[in-house]
Amino acid sequence: MASDQSQALPPLEATEPDPELLALPAPPKRERALTIALMLLTSVAAGLLAWSLRGEAQYAASSGLPRDIGDLSRIALDGSVANTYVRGNSLLGTQGAIRYGRAAEGDTFRLAPVVGNDKLWVEIRVPEGFEGPRFIPPTQFAGRLVPFSEAGLRHASLRGAVVDKTQTRIPEDAWILVDSSSPRASRWALAFVIMFAGFAIWNLVGAARLIARVRDQEGG
Numbered sequence: 538m539a540s541d542q543s544q545a546l547p548p549l550e551a552t553e554p555d556p557e558l559l560a561l562p563a564p565p566k567r568e569r570a571l572t573i574a575l576m577l578l579t580s581v582a583a584g585l586l587a588w589s590l591r592g593e594a595q596y597a598a599s600s601g602l603p604r605d606i607g608d609l610s611r612i613a614l615d616g617s618v619a620n621t622y623v624r625g626n627s628l629l630g631t632q633g634a635i636r637y638g639r640a641a642e643g644d645t646f647r648l649a650p651v652v653g654n655d656k657l658w659v660e661i662r663v664p665e666g667f668e669g670p671r672f673i674p675p676t677q678f679a680g681r682l683v684p685f686s687e688a689g690l691r692h693a694s695l696r697g698a699v700v701d702k703t704q705t706r707i708p709e710d711a712w713i714l715v716d717s718s719s720p721r722a723s724r725w726a727l728a729f730v731i732m733f734a735g736f737a738i739w740n741l742v743g744a745a746r747l748i749a750r751v752r753d754q755e756g757g
Contacts, residue, residue: 569751573744580740587733592687593726596620601720603679610653614712620687622720624679628652629659633705635698636668639691647674648695648713656708658685660692661716680718685711689726 599622606612609627634649643665651657659678685696685707692715696707 569747573747576740576744576747580737580744583733583737583740587730587737589690590726590730590733592620592683593681593689593723594730596622596681596683597720597723597725597727599720603719606682609651609657609659609678609714612654612657614656614684614710618682620681620683622680623682623714624677625714626677627654627659628676629661629674630655633699633703633707635695635702636663637698648699649674656711657714658707658711659714659716660695675716678714678716680714680716681723682712682714685713688713688715 599620601622603622603624604618606618606623606625609625612618612625628651629649630652632650634647636645636647638645645663645665645668646660647663648658648660651659660680661674661678663672685692688695692713695713699705699707
């Protein structure tokens with residue numbers, strides 16, 4: 538009986554593809570590729586920002602007590618004092634000295650060379666309302682001592698600013714002492730490094746998952 542019923546079934550015929558299915562848009566490969574590229578680019582950018590702040594982050598994690606180095610005009614600038622919290626004294630020169638401000642800060646800043654040591658420059662913060670011709674620069678300083686080349690993004694443009702405003706060139710191997718910059722005051726850099734590093738890892742992992750998903754779909 539079962540064989541009789543199977544013989545009675547009509548034969549299957551080949552059908553044309555449904556035109557409505559053909560009209561559906563292709564999977565968004567371009568948009569997906571753009572998303573992956575954007576995530577990778579964001580990961581690289583965040584990683585570079587974290588790397589650029591590594592020096593200040595290391596400084597923020599250092600000892601909170603300044604090292605007394607005495608007369609700044611006689612200090613030996615070497616690796617033993619690089620990126621450390623120091624205290625010293627000196628007069629500041631006027632040749633090459635500049636005044637500048639920073640976005641979102643009411644205080645102004647001054648950068649000047651140490652008298653008798655043109656390879657050491659000091660950045661001092663002038664509180665809002667104290668700037669003017671009667672301002673007398675201090676002679677005692679305590680802050681972060683670091684080579685200019687490792688000072689970070691906030692000080693990256695100072696060399697060019699000194700040349701533009703005074704036609705004085707800061708030596709290539711010069712150092713900067715950032716007055717009033719204690720390790721505790723630099724903890725913002727540590728927080729930003731952690732944030733940027735986490736953001737870079739998050740985007741990198743997300744991009745890797747998308748790439749793996751695309752490969753699985755193509756393999757299937």
